[in-house]
Structures are given as C-alpha cells and as structure tokens.
Amino acid sequence: MSMDPTRRGLLRAATLAGIGAMVLPGTALLPVVQASATQRSPASAPVMVKGWLLKAGDR
C-alpha cells in the first residue's frame, strides 16, 4: 500500500478517521440469539429491523 512519505502526511494520519483497507476478515460471530440465549429472558429478546433494536409493539 502506498503512503504519503512526508511529515505532513504522517501528522494528518493522526486526525483522519482512518487510512486503508486490505483483506476481508473471515471469522464469524455467533448469531445473537444463540450467543446470548442463556442470559436473556424471552420478553427482552431483541427485535431487530434494519439494525434498530425495537419492541414488538413499536411496529
């Protein structure tokens, strides 16, 4: 990956949100229901719509 070799480039690195991307990560998270099934009561089971964590009644 090419990088701006100047000092300004490095100082800018401190303020920019981020730089580059290279490889896609491979491993997966347990699906949420599986991962937390033992800890949570069914009443609070998340209803997720487009990433929003909602109550069933919100719909």
Added chain:
Amino acid sequence: MYIDFEQISEDSDAFDVCIIGAGAAGISMAVTLSERGHRVLLCEGGDADYSERSQECYRGDVVGDPYIPLYGARLRYLGGSTNHWGGVCRPLDGYDFRAKAAASETAWPIERGALSPYYRTAAKLLDLEVPPADQTVPGAGLKRIYFSLGNPTRLKDKYAETLRESTTLECCLTANLMALETQNGTVISATFQNYQGDYRSVRARYFVLACGGIENSRLLLWCNQQSQRQLIPQHATLGRYWMEHPHATVGKALLFEPAALGMDDEYNIFLSPIADALESRQILNCGLRLHRMNAEATQELIEELVEQAPALAGRLRVWQAQGKVIHGAVLRAAWEQEPRFENRIELSQELDKLGVPRSRLVWQQSELDRRTIRESMLLLGEYLRDNEVGRLQLADWLADTPVQLPTDGELAGRHHMGGTRMSVTPEEGIVDRDCRLFAQENFYVAGSSVFASAGHANPTLTLVQLALRLCDHLETKLASII
C-alpha cells in the same frame, strides 16, 4: 544535556541507567531518574525532528486483518508518537488486571493497586486533568466513564529545557540500538549505530528498552537472535500476544430521555459495560462513545426510526409538540482485543537501512473480539429500549451476522500493546512483575508492550504509570548498590 554520538562515554561506570528510546516511556523515566540525581543516558534513534532517514526504519508488513500501515502508525524521532498523539487518557479498570470470564489470558501478574500510587504523577507528567469518578447507570449494566480530553502534551517540548540543561541526563540523538551483549545473566553493553555507520557501545548498571509497542518486540527478537538466544532463552512468547484497540463507528441512537445518560448537558458521553455485564455476556471490555447530533441530523434519524417503527410515530410527534428534548447520537467504540498467541510481531526477511530486519505484524480479530463489540451494543440498545430511554440502531456490519468488520474507517487506535508480555513465569511471558527480562538481572522493558491485556482505555497513562513504578524499582536497586 545533549551530546554528540561520538561523545557517548564507553567507560564502564559512566551511567546508572541507559534508556533506549525517547518517547512517552523513555522521557518520563529519564526526567524522573535524572531529577533524583541518577546519571542517565537517553539514546534516541531518531533526530530532533521528523526525518525520513529515521522514519523509514518503521516500514513493515501487515498480514491478516486490515490495519494501518506500520510506517504511518507511529513517529520515530525525539518524543516518539507523543508528537502526534491525541492526549485522550483514562486508567485501566480494576477488573482489566484480572482473568475475565470470556478469556482468562487477560490476567496481569499485578493488580491495579500496584499502579494507583503513580496515577497523579503520571497525569501531571502528561498534563492531564483528573476526570470525575465513573458512575453506574442504574439498571443498565453500564457505567458512565470519563476520559482526560485536554490538549495533547508534546513531551519533547515540555521537557526541552531538562533535556538541554540537566547535568545528570545525557541525551544522544541518532543512537539506534543494534545489539545487546550479555554475560552470565547480565547485559554488559548495548551497541548503537548512527546514520553514518559509526558504532558506540555503552555500559551501564541498568538498561531500559523503551522503543514503543512494535519496536520493543522487534529489537528484542533481533538482539536475541544475534546473542544466540542468550538474552531471552525462553522466547516462545516473544513478539506474541500483540494487541490493538479496534475502533469503529458502530451505530446511532435516538435518546428520548437524554438526561438518563447525561446527554442533556453534554455533547459527548462515554459508557462501558460493568464487570457483571462482561461476565454474563461473556465479553471483554469496551468503551462506547456517544456524540450528540445537531437538530437537523436528529430529525432525519427520527424519520428513519419511524419508518421501521410506525407505532412510535404518534408518541414522538406528541413529545416534539410538547417541546421535549430528543437527541440523536452517533456511536463510536474502542474495544478490548483478546490476548492471543497468534497475533504477533515477527522479523521479516527485508532489512532497513541500518541493517535490522523489518517488522511484520500478523494480526487478526477473533470471534470474541467481534462478539465483544456486538454484545456491548446490544447491552446499550436493550437498556434504551426496555427503559424507554431511546432506541439504538446497529451499523450494517454489526447488525448482520456473521459480523464483517469494516475494512476502512478508523480500524484501530494506533495503540500497540503486548509482544513482551508481563507474566509470572518465563513460559508465559517475557518480563516479570518489575518489567525485567526474566533471564537478565539488569535489563527492563518500558511501554505498552508489557501489557498482559489491554482493556479499552487508551494506553499511554498506564504505560507512564508503569514507567514511574519502574523508576522507583530502579531507585531501590541503585540504593542497594551504594
């Protein structure tokens, strides 16, 4: 005072302590020990300001998950990465030092109490304001936390006069560590090279390696190889258990009751799971950062939410008509990475201009790392929802399973930790509780490379606390010689 490379004394009793690397750890120690009257030599590989001839030594490869190029993830000159750090600080939590339910490798061989006596001095050294104490958010499994967020101190400027004037501190620039000579469990000399190819060997009672969270591993790997493993005979963990703080924008929240989290008064608030939540959710530590949106962005978020939750529309309209304050917030996070043997610094085949093999970082986030950020967000989202404090939306990459971590954006904090892990035995790590190499009675490591685990807090305050603790340790040792 500054000395030229050729002026470095090769006498056997010239220095009490030779500190290698003048960043946050090295300068903290050099200033502290010299103020106490000890004769200190501070050897900095870089120049007084940025130079390409020095910075190029920081090029290296990255293998695994997307990461910031090593060349741009730190600075190699007097002051080190404090020349572009953000100054955001917070001590680690007490439970960060213990074995966590989700990964027992997080245990340090010391408790937070061993560092607490150095908190105020470290904060003063870094010009930090001491923030308020954490507060539990009732019924949330979360606590409100605080960071010092002042102007980042540039240590080379703050201590410019001491570095220039002190009669007990000699500071030599362009002195790059090349080799360590060891005899019967004692490091007898450290050899340095400048950019003209000249060499000097330094003898001192004690040596401290303080070259940063990647170079400490790289230099010890290199010096150990040259010494035919005399330096670190039990080297299985050298460079291993390397960690970062993954950083990302993780979602948004709409707060109907911003006062429940303190967002009525403040634009930025910080939360993290309490110890019980870490245990019940089987996760590591995580810092959630909520940044308040302006009115326009909040309105857009209300509309987005109403599209998915039409039954909320009426209530939201009434609240708005009543003048109730509702805030949108962008959520960012920095989370703890599982200490894993597989994540490591190793030596590459390619040499830098000084002839030292470059670093290769092998780094991957684990299933637990992904779980930590997703579950932390669910913890907050469920609290907001179940207590009618608001609603939370996970970023796309977190909402879908399996979680696909972002391949751009912040990625990580440029916090380089582990590699010369502190441990009880040499089988499990590289330095002991006092930050000493197990096999050498006079050689120490300073910096976040000794962290056994990383918590979620930015590392510099902790590494300066450790450095100050090491000063006290060396002081006791030096007193016993006299």
